[in-house]
Amino acid sequence: MIMLSSLPIGLSLYPGETPASYWSRLCAVNAIAEKDLWLALRKRDRALPIRVTPRSALAYIELLGGLATGALLHDTGGLACGHGGATRQVECPTCRLIPPPVVLCKRCASGHRIVVARMHGPVCLRHRRWCSNPDDVDVIARPDHLAAQRVLNGPLAARGVHYRSPEVRAAAELLTLHSPGDGVEGVNEDEVRFFSRRVRLTALLTDSRLVNILMVPTVGTYALAMILDQIVTAHAMGHRAALGVLDGLQLQGRELRIGTCVVPIQGGRTLTPSAQRMLDRAKTIRAHLLHHRVEPVAR
Known part of the structure; x- marks a missing residue:
């Protein structure tokens, strides 16, 4: 003792x-x-x-x-990592779910500098302020930002996905590749502006129905680009349309069904301009989307 x-x-x-x-x-x-x-x-x-x-x-x-x-x-974080300091945390199934430390909202911390390690996004739901960077922005008039933060605190936290994770960065990159003129890769003003879009798309991209397809190693680059393009396009149309695309994903032998469209899992095919821009980055984005722990379900 x-x-x-x-x-x-x-x-x-x-x-x-x-x-x-x-x-x-x-x-x-x-x-x-x-x-x-x-x-x-x-x-x-x-x-x-x-x-x-x-x-x-x-x-x-x-x-x-x-x-x-x-x-x-x-x-x-509960259990300590048994690997100690010799192994990178991303290789530990326990430590990789602990997000990097962030500074707590100054209003919640009574003006003190408190660093926390937990699932914590840039929006303080209690005070309805954006407090991720030096800019203290009032988001009370942006209900979509508050809803996105609740998604971070709920479904994404349960999946081990935090705001600075590779999955969110992959969603931001897909938005840029889909619509290069939107400028969604910016920081500060653009980060605040496109926050809700990134989070909602991340929730779709880490859904188990899509992840089960991404985890199949035989799915080729062209098929990956088509899937990602379909998801981003449906996301822009609304949540119901995006869920419809997820429900329509089905792998049957050497073919992949995306709604009413059937494509081979290997080989090339005609792509939309946005899918063509995603082609070279498809496998890297897939790796980023599979960073979190996922419980596979039957396909």
């Missing part, structure tokens, strides 16, 4: 707050340098690394802050 006294001033833990964020706040509120406190911990436990590494001393930090045992581990 670790015997260690708490610091004079304890802090509550924000849901999903990273150990590094809590450690920094704890040191700041007690007016002690992070390096000095870490050296004091290393005198007690020589197994700790020389560099300040809060995730290596979770039990000590919990005692110093007066937290319950296991609070930091529970709020920063």
